[in-house]
Amino acid sequence: MIPELGHFSLILALILALVQGVVPLIGASRNRLALMSVGRAAAQGQFLFIVFSFGCLTWAFINSDFSLQLAASNSHSATPLIYKITGVWGNHEGSLLLWAMSLALWTVAVTVFSRNLPEIFMARVLGVLGLVSSGFLLFLLVTSNPFDRILPGAPEGRDLNPLLQDPGMIIHPPLLYMGYVGFSVAFAFAIAALLSGRMDAAWARWSRPWTTVAWIFLTAGITIGSGWAYYELGWGGWWFWDPVENASFMPWLLGTALMHSLAVTEKRGAFRSWTVLLAIGAFSLSLMGTFLVRSGVLTSVHAFATDPARGLFVLALLVLVIGVSLTLFAWRAPTLAGGGSFGLVSREASLLGNNVLLSVASGSVLLGTLYPLFIDALNLGKISVGPPYFETVFVPLMTPVIVLMMIGPFVRWKGDDGSRVLRKVAPGLIASAVLGIGAAFAIGHVTWRTALGLSLAAWVLIGSVLILRQRLADRQGAGTGARVRSIPAAWWGMWFAHLGIGVFIIGVTLVGSLNSQIQVKMLSGDTAQLAGYTFTFRGVANAPGPNYAAARATIDVSRGGVRFATLTPEKRFYEAQGMPMTEASIDIGPLRDVYVNLGDQLEDGAWVVGLFYRPFISWIWFGCSLMVLGGIFAASDRRYRRLAEREVPAGAARQAV
Amino acid sequence: MKPRSKRLMLLGGAVALLIGAVALVLTAFQENLVFFHTPTEVAEGKAPTGRTFRIGGLVEPGSIKRAADGLTVQFAITDTAKVIPVTYKGSLPDLFSEGKGAVVQGKMGADGQFAASEVLAKHDENYMPPEAQHAVDQAQKTAKTVKQ
Numbered sequence: 182m183i184p185e186l187g188h189f190s191l192i193l194a195l196i197l198a199l200v201q202g203v204v205p206l207i208g209a210s211r212n213r214l215a216l217m218s219v220g221r222a223a224a225q226g227q228f229l230f231i232v233f234s235f236g237c238l239t240w241a242f243i244n245s246d247f248s249l250q251l252a253a254s255n256s257h258s259a260t261p262l263i264y265k266i267t268g269v270w271g272n273h274e275g276s277l278l279l280w281a282m283s284l285a286l287w288t289v290a291v292t293v294f295s296r297n298l299p300e301i302f303m304a305r306v307l308g309v310l311g312l313v314s315s316g317f318l319l320f321l322l323v324t325s326n327p328f329d330r331i332l333p334g335a336p337e338g339r340d341l342n343p344l345l346q347d348p349g350m351i352i353h354p355p356l357l358y359m360g361y362v363g364f365s366v367a368f369a370f371a372i373a374a375l376l377s378g379r380m381d382a383a384w385a386r387w388s389r390p391w392t393t394v395a396w397i398f399l400t401a402g403i404t405i406g407s408g409w410a411y412y413e414l415g416w417g418g419w420w421f422w423d424p425v426e427n428a429s430f431m432p433w434l435l436g437t438a439l440m441h442s443l444a445v446t447e448k449r450g451a452f453r454s455w456t457v458l459l460a461i462g463a464f465s466l467s468l469m470g471t472f473l474v475r476s477g478v479l480t481s482v483h484a485f486a487t488d489p490a491r492g493l494f495v496l497a498l499l500v501l502v503i504g505v506s507l508t509l510f511a512w513r514a515p516t517l518a519g520g521g522s523f524g525l526v527s528r529e530a531s532l533l534g535n536n537v538l539l540s541v542a543s544g545s546v547l548l549g550t551l552y553p554l555f556i557d558a559l560n561l562g563k564i565s566v567g568p569p570y571f572e573t574v575f576v577p578l579m580t581p582v583i584v585l586m587m588i589g590p591f592v593r594w595k596g597d598d599g600s601r602v603l604r605k606v607a608p609g610l611i612a613s614a615v616l617g618i619g620a621a622f623a624i625g626h627v628t629w630r631t632a633l634g635l636s637l638a639a640w641v642l643i644g645s646v647l648i649l650r651q652r653l654a655d656r657q658g659a660g661t662g663a664r665v666r667s668i669p670a671a672w673w674g675m676w677f678a679h680l681g682i683g684v685f686i687i688g689v690t691l692v693g694s695l696n697s698q699i700q701v702k703m704l705s706g707d708t709a710q711l712a713g714y715t716f717t718f719r720g721v722a723n724a725p726g727p728n729y730a731a732a733r734a735t736i737d738v739s740r741g742g743v744r745f746a747t748l749t750p751e752k753r754f755y756e757a758q759g760m761p762m763t764e765a766s767i768d769i770g771p772l773r774d775v776y777v778n779l780g781d782q783l784e785d786g787a788w789v790v791g792l793f794y795r796p797f798i799s800w801i802w803f804g805c806s807l808m809v810l811g812g813i814f815a816a817s818d819r820r821y822r823r824l825a826e827r828e829v830p831a832g833a834a835r836q837a838v
Numbered sequence: 839m840k841p842r843s844k845r846l847m848l849l850g851g852a853v854a855l856l857i858g859a860v861a862l863v864l865t866a867f868q869e870n871l872v873f874f875h876t877p878t879e880v881a882e883g884k885a886p887t888g889r890t891f892r893i894g895g896l897v898e899p900g901s902i903k904r905a906a907d908g909l910t911v912q913f914a915i916t917d918t919a920k921v922i923p924v925t926y927k928g929s930l931p932d933l934f935s936e937g938k939g940a941v942v943q944g945k946m947g948a949d950g951q952f953a954a955s956e957v958l959a960k961h962d963e964n965y966m967p968p969e970a971q972h973a974v975d976q977a978q979k980t981a982k983t984v985k986q
Binding site for chain 1: 844845847848851852855856859860863867869872873874907908927929930932933972
């Protein structure tokens with residue numbers, strides 16, 4: 182009964198989404214206030230129905246209702262409660278419902294937090310979001326109904342894929358989806374602006390905090406996904422250039438470009454068409470990510486379904502979204518021309534350079550991810566594009582981005598004197614190169630990659646100090662405390678996020694240069710050495726879990742004769758799926774991780790043990806956390822709220838023409 | 839400088855940057871493509887020598903052997919028509935087992951052994967790597983044509 186209620190509620194949500202997608206747009210084109218204001222109520226109603234529907238599905242999972250097809254395939258009565266709940270989105274149908282719920286949540290957030298938008302603009306934004314939502318709800322109901330029953334009900338469920346039974350999987354999908362779907366708001370704002378034919382600083386200002394919040398979620402989601410891959414897949418790597426990782430990385434790159442381009446549009450009125458294109462691009466890539474990951478065209482842990490009808494539907498939706506928005510763009514773009522002009526040496530030019538490079542980087546990932554699929558679809562053979570390609574491309578593309586990133590804040594808007602800028606940054610740049618190369622010698626790993634990576638990291642750190650000093654010097658006279666307090670949150674956001682990139686580069690460079698690993702055959706009492714650490718194998722014991730059996734090894738780790746950690750990697754066997762799984766055990770430290778996994782048992786009773794030394798890997802997550810923190814600062818700037826309120830009367834008057 | 843020539847320089851700079859970046863991407867792409875071959879194609883000598891490629895198929899039942907060090911593994915990949923011996927040193931995926939689908943990436947050695955640097959298996963029990971499925975389908979299609 183409860184699942185049927187959920188199904189029914191989802192149908193009602195679709196009807197409301199259609200109302201929200203059609204009525205306000207009609208109202209906006211005929212300038213009827215009554216029709217326009219329907220959008221809000223429809224969006225909020227839609228949200229409630231989707232939440233109710235999601236609740237019904239969760240109820241079925243928690244109560245192990247195995248007459249529900251989805252629960253029978255992805256849950257088990259012995260699964261711990263938390264994984265019963267995450268099982269709701271650990272599958273194709275449920276994850277799409279989560280997608281739809283995120284979209285509804287964003288839409289409601291727009292109705293609540295952007296209450297001061299001009300009515301006609303709000304109507305268009307909600308209309309666009311309603312249409313997107315209709316597409317997805319239709320997709321859910323037609324091709325991937327989460328509430329399908331099986332008769333008779335299954336006596337026991339097949340359980341959730343053991344790889345997904347992990348704390349990281351509890352928040353990774355919701356965060357990632359909030360990020361993906363969040364770009365739909367920037368997209369809706371861009372389309373609404375195209376429809377109205379007006380694209381001014383106010384539009385960019387309304388759009389900025391939404392874009393930043395979406396970016397925060399996406400960054401956090403990717404970071405947690407990467408952390409999950411690190412400890413759960415058991416290979417000691419943190420990024421594999423796997424197509425599904427790329428699917429989330431592409432919108433991130435373009436979203437990052439969009440945030441910076443929006444800043445220019447708001448401050449200087451320039452880059453308007455470019456900003457709109459980026460907003461369309463970022464959302465299209467998010468949709469494409471969903472398509473790639475969910476359609477089953479990729480070999481991956483994320484590919485739940487291999488039903489061509491589903492892939493076709495999402496593909497059609499994608500083509501429709503991109504086609505309609507680009508047509509609209511082509512029609513309206515001439516009205517966007519103009520905006521502030523700027524010189525060769527200017528803040529705008531440096532941001533333009535970064536935008537171009539980030540877009541090319543995004544394009545290169547797109548090429549590497551899609552080309553094999555095209556070749557396969559055209560029956561020209563099967564190929565794959567591995568990490569070497571992405572690594573070859575990313576180092577030269579990102580190097581100028583990082584260098585420019587710290588030069589940009591020194592350059593004035595509109596136009597600046599090249600030699601003045603050079604005088605400001607040259608000492609720092611030279612010092613960074615010296616420091617980076619020196620550090621490479623100091624750690625005894627002299628390759629151009631290590632030297633370059635460390636130099637770039639040094640440049641980000643030195644640059645951050647210089648930028649902060651310059652900023653504080655702007656307010657001469659006041660006390661240091663007052664000067665620090667006078668800096669707006671948005672500026673701190675930029676500062677922390679950029680600093681985070683520096684920390685991230687240190688982690689990536691050092692883990693890439695200094696990591697080491699060995700595989701050894703160990704019997705109880707055996708020892709092995711790696712990177713100055715001694716590993717002593719203490720044997721294997723049974724350690725049964727709620728829905729699996731496990732062999733748990735005990736390994737003592739010592740350094741200089743002092744034991745400092747006991748690691749317990751496991752080899753699990755999940756009974757319901759008949760699936761073995763490796764559970765790594767990690768001693769996490771600020772300067773290094775020591776990582777151990779348990780392989781197969783050999784005929785003579787010995788175990789194959791993988792030992793990994795991962796220096797500075799925590800700095801990768803720490804750097805990403807700083808970026809997220811920066812995003813939070815930037816989005817929380819009081820300026821957005823204050824200015825948004827002040828702008829309303831003028832904006833409303835303009836829009837209502 | 840006149841504003842007009844400034845503008846041209848800016849545009850020229852952006853275009854040059856774009857062209858340079860695209861050229862870089864395409865070159866790297868060309869050099870790092872990994873082609874896929876079925877065991878039959880490898881046996882017929884159609885696979886490249888000295889270049890990394892992938893083979894997909896089923897792990898031949900009874901073929902997994904561990905060397906004395908316990909770490910080097912030998913097995914064979916088959917598409918049911920031809921069998922290619924593979925050596926690999928490293929940890930095998932959890933779901934790697936005899937009779938199941940797998941994809942290996944590496945180079946063909948002079949001794950006729952495929953030296954794998956990477957072994958990919960499925961992510962869950964019901965799933966077959968598409969490349970492995972493709973290899974088996976190809977071989978069976980060929981077998982049928984021969985019989986007719």
